[in-house]
Amino acid sequence: MMAASAFFFLSLSQFDKKWRTSVLVSGLITFIAAVHYFYMRDYWATFGESPTFFRYVDWVLTVPLMCLEFYLILKVAGAKQSLLWKMIIYSLIMLVTGYFGEVVDPSNAALWGFASGVAYFLIVYEIWIGEAAKLAKAAGGNTLAAHKI
Numbered sequence: 718m719m720a721a722s723a724f725f726f727l728s729l730s731q732f733d734k735k736w737r738t739s740v741l742v743s744g745l746i747t748f749i750a751a752v753h754y755f756y757m758r759d760y761w762a763t764f765g766e767s768p769t770f771f772r773y774v775d776w777v778l779t780v781p782l783m784c785l786e787f788y789l790i791l792k793v794a795g796a797k798q799s800l801l802w803k804m805i806i807y808s809l810i811m812l813v814t815g816y817f818g819e820v821v822d823p824s825n826a827a828l829w830g831f832a833s834g835v836a837y838f839l840i841v842y843e844i845w846i847g848e849a850a851k852l853a854k855a856a857g858g859n860t861l862a863a864h865k866i
Contacts, residue, residue: 783808
């Protein structure tokens with residue numbers, strides 16, 4: 718992850734201006750993840766248990782940034798901010814309900830997991846079939862290729 722961050726940050730100037738913010742966000746995502754992975758490794762080594770809190774802190778930062786990444790790629794194809802906010806809201810619902818099921822109310826984990834899963838599949842739907850997929854297909858070329866990646 719840290720190597721990917723270095724790549725994204727160091728090669729930023731080699732990308733067309735319309736893609737630079739997207740590449741910068743990619744660098745931020747991988748950097749944030751790398752830092753949290755170091756914390757998680759140390760937590761596991763010290764306490765011998767899953768670093769649940771650090772996982773969710775990482776996800777609360779990186780998952781909405783990934784939604785922003787899709788929006789930035791599709792912005793050149795005419796994506797509206799409503800797509801961005803819809804995906805961010807789905808991601809936050811997914812993460813909050815997942816956290817509740819794992820930490821706050823594990824006796825109802827299946828219910829919380831179902832709610833989290835629904836939000837996850839709404840994101841997947843948007844990307845593979847919904848508005849995001851349609852914009853990427855209509856744009857074609859580099860936008861479609863970046864969307865698929």
